[in-house]
Amino acid sequence: MSNASITKAALAQAMKECMATTPFAKISIGNICNKCGLNRKSFYYHFRDKYELINWIYETEIGHTVREELSDKHTSELALMICEYFEQNKVFYSNALEVTGPNSFRDYFERNLEPLVVQTLHVDGPSPFDSKELTAVVSDFCLSAIQRWLKSNSNMDSKQFLENLTTVSIKLAARFLELLGN
CATH class of the missing domain: 1.10.10 (Arc Repressor Mutant, subunit A)
Incomplete structure (x- = not known):
């Protein structure tokens, strides 16, 4: 080294x-x-600053690996990998995600989350939604859910968290489609 x-x-x-x-x-x-x-x-x-240090920690411990495996692994496997990593470093990332604004880990992670969301949301054919806006909304939703999970005192493990997030997402999407009349 x-x-x-x-x-x-x-x-x-x-x-x-x-x-x-x-x-x-x-x-x-x-x-x-x-x-x-x-x-x-x-x-x-x-x-440059302590923000860059936190981003470097994420990048070297898991971020680089996630991006490398984005084309090889199913997004659910990558999501589980990220959540397991956050679970192992719960206090650190709960604290890191509290910080908002320019150069914050929250913004950095959201940018890193977007390719995973894009791959998950990939829909063939035309869409009535602006794909960048949809990606941003889903990324925000996932990021808020992760932050809430990390801050909670529950003993919910990463696998159960992802199962709950998936269930809520499916119900939410179905309800939106109902409201849109589809």
Whole structure:
């Protein structure tokens, strides 16, 4: 492992430890650096800010793999992989998803979720819906459901969560079709 990789991994571990007990907004670069024994210069050599660090953690731990396997695996397998990963890192991602705005993990994850949603929603032939708007709405719905699940005190595992999300989605889609008169 290169020195850069070791440094990034140390910063990532420190960020995870900080977020286990402290809300993201209250964590400073100094807190992260103190936790892993590195200086601020080392942090800024590798990352612009703490937002980029969180996005890097997701990207290196699972994001890259999901994108690589998008064409090979069924979307339900990838969704389960993501949810299992979030379940294993529940406190960290519950905290990370609380943050909104530019550069936030929430926005980053939503952009990463869109190809999965597009693949899931793929419909042959013309559609009366704007596909970008539909993708955004479904991504928001899924993201909100994931955040609610991570924050809840229930013992629902990732598989049960996805089954519930699928059931709700199907019922919601059927109701919309009823309302549209189809």
